[in-house]
Amino acid sequence: MDHRMMARALALSAKGAGQVSPGPLVGCVITTLQGEVIGEGFYVYEDVKHAETLALEQAGGTARGATAYVSLEPHAHFGKTPPCTDALIASGIKRLVAPLEDPNPMVSGRGFDHLRSAGLQVSSGLMAREAKKLNEKYFHFMKTGRPFLHLKLATSIDGKIATRTGDSRWITGEESRARAHELRQEYDVILIGAGTALADNPLLTDRSGKPRRRPLTRVVLDERLQTNPESRLVQTAKEAPVLIFTSQSAETRKAEVLQMRGVEIVWDSFKGRDLLAVMEELGKRSFQSVLIEGGATVAGNLIDSGLVDKVTFFLAPVIIGGRDAPSVIGGHGAERLIDALNLVDVEMVQRGRDIEVTAYPAEARDTE
Ligand SMILES: NC(=O)c1ccc[n+]([C@@H]2O[C@H](COP(=O)([O-])OP(=O)(O)OC[C@H]3O[C@@H](n4cnc5c(N)ncnc54)[C@H](OP(=O)(O)O)[C@@H]3O)[C@@H](O)[C@H]2O)c1
Incomplete structure (x- = not known):
């Protein structure tokens, strides 16, 4: 009993x-x-x-x-x-x-x-x-003072996120995308890089329809402050918070325009591309968890930095192929196979024609 x-x-x-x-x-x-x-x-x-x-x-x-x-x-x-x-x-x-x-x-x-x-x-x-x-999320936040990082990506079964001409919508099916919205509901923050903000003009809101305590905070890593003031993210900044991490050298006039439209610009803690500093800043703001939604550059740098706590891949049963078609994880990657990120506690769920694979980096598990 x-x-x-x-x-x-x-x-x-x-x-x-x-x-x-x-x-x-x-x-x-x-x-x-x-x-x-x-x-x-x-x-x-x-x-x-x-x-x-x-x-x-x-x-x-x-x-x-x-x-x-x-x-x-x-x-x-x-x-x-x-x-x-x-x-x-x-x-x-x-x-x-x-x-x-x-x-x-x-x-x-x-x-x-x-x-x-x-x-x-x-x-x-x-x-x-x-x-x-x-x-x-709670255990991780209590132990480190930093948010739990969950990397979510959607790819073809050969690990591509677009064709060689840049066509990327949609690789995965409706069921996978609905599930991705459910995931958003469980997180405090959703984070992307400037590349995704520019390429996709995403909204990044929680459209799960389920209750949440505070609005999903949308974070963009944007060293050169390229985010478009007319983008959907900026236009909705007064309804759901938008935080842009940028460098001191970013154009102040553009920053002012973004701020006027409700965006919060974070200058200080973003020392170069120090992802740990970004996460520490988010931790100070009591954000317990972050869902990373792209793209390959941010995903690769996070994997290289060892900061990822959980990964979810939606794999679509299509082969895009092509040496020049972008792959899902950038960054430096592993030099030798023995250095590759080993995943454990792997779970798989069918989502329509796609497969959702969720797992944990073995290193993160070892330090628990
Ligand atoms: N299939 C998927 O799951 C998925 C998900 C998201 C995006 N995408 C696709 O990915 C493509 C965009 O790829 P991307 O690699 O350019 O996007 P990204 O990783 O979202 O953005 C990369 C940019 O973010 C900025 N950045 C700032 N700080 C960074 C840091 N610490 N680490 C890494 N980047 C940092 C850099 O721009 P600055 O140098 O200007 O700061 C960098 O060029 C789009 O076509 C989009 O559709 C696919």
């Missing part, structure tokens, strides 16, 4: 996707000793109440002697809300099952200690791997 209830708590927590950053996804299920569910809840940032409180309210007096399944360690400090551990203790819950400690230093281990010292039976470790994966 523990496994089934924890799976339910994890599934509940996932309902908060897009609505919790920079906090964690949390779900809670409360059951009687016989396994009857008497309360459920999940966390969304704007709600004053945490998952545990919502579930306890539903359970009411029946929570006495019950078991609480929570997808992450309950907090024992005063934050936006009073400690959830106090609420669990006061309700008479007898047993707490939670997969992992919260990586937040304000919480880590203290929640479990508080509950144990109040006489609750606490067990941890159940479905820990699944729970950590579900909160991979």
Whole structure:
């Protein structure tokens, strides 16, 4: 039963996707000793109440002697809300099952200690791997102070993103593109390079139709400030934020025009092409996660820099061919095969005629 209830708590927590950053996804299920569910809840940032409180309210007096399944360690400090551990203790819950400690230093281990010292039976470790994966953005952000980087690309099966004449729309099918919009909903930031901004004039908004806490922030790496003030990105900057990272030498008159139209220009932290500095700046702004949507230059430089935490490729069953047709990843690339980026935890899903492949760089996994 523990496994089934924890799976339910994890599934509940996932309902908060897009609505919790920079906090964690949390779900809670409360059951009687016989396994009857008497309360459920999940966390969304704007709600004053945490998952545990919502579930306890539903359970009411029946929570006495019950078991609480929570997808992450309950907090024992005063934050936006009073400690959830106090609420669990006061309700008479007898047993707490939670997969992992919260990586937040304000919480880590203290929640479990508080509950144990109040006489609750606490067990941890159940479905820990699944729970950590579900909160991979939060764990990464807590550990590094930088956002979790997810590189998403769409390519032909021979790794091309356009024909030799530059024709690129659309390589993948509708199902893949709909899925890409779902992905956007789970991220705080979407990032491209100036090349994609100029070539595609993209809008880069979240059109998933699902709720989100803050608008998707659109970021362009644009050292020479080439972004067109008439572009769709700039024209919509007052509705959904646009940040352009540029260098000190960029033309100030053009910067002023862009700023007047609602774009925020970031000059200082963009030292040359220092992607780490860009990510640190985004981290300071409490962005927990970034979806990289192109193109080959930015993707290649990010792979070379070792900053990518997750990759998703949509592979279309077409062969474009041609030595001069651009490939999906630029940058320097590996010198020897042994230096190539090794991917692990590979998952594949069919999307119409395409295949969605999601995986993690082995190096990123090793340092966890
Ligand atoms: N199939 C796909 O999934 C996909 C996705 C996106 C784009 N695309 C295609 O890719 C093509 C554009 O490719 P691209 O390589 O030019 O686009 P890109 O990677 O989006 O942009 C590259 C440009 O970004 C700027 N930049 C600034 N800082 C950078 C940094 N740290 N690292 C790398 N670049 C930095 C550089 O311009 P400055 O030197 O001026 O700063 C660079 O030339 C388009 O045809 C587009 O349709 C395909």
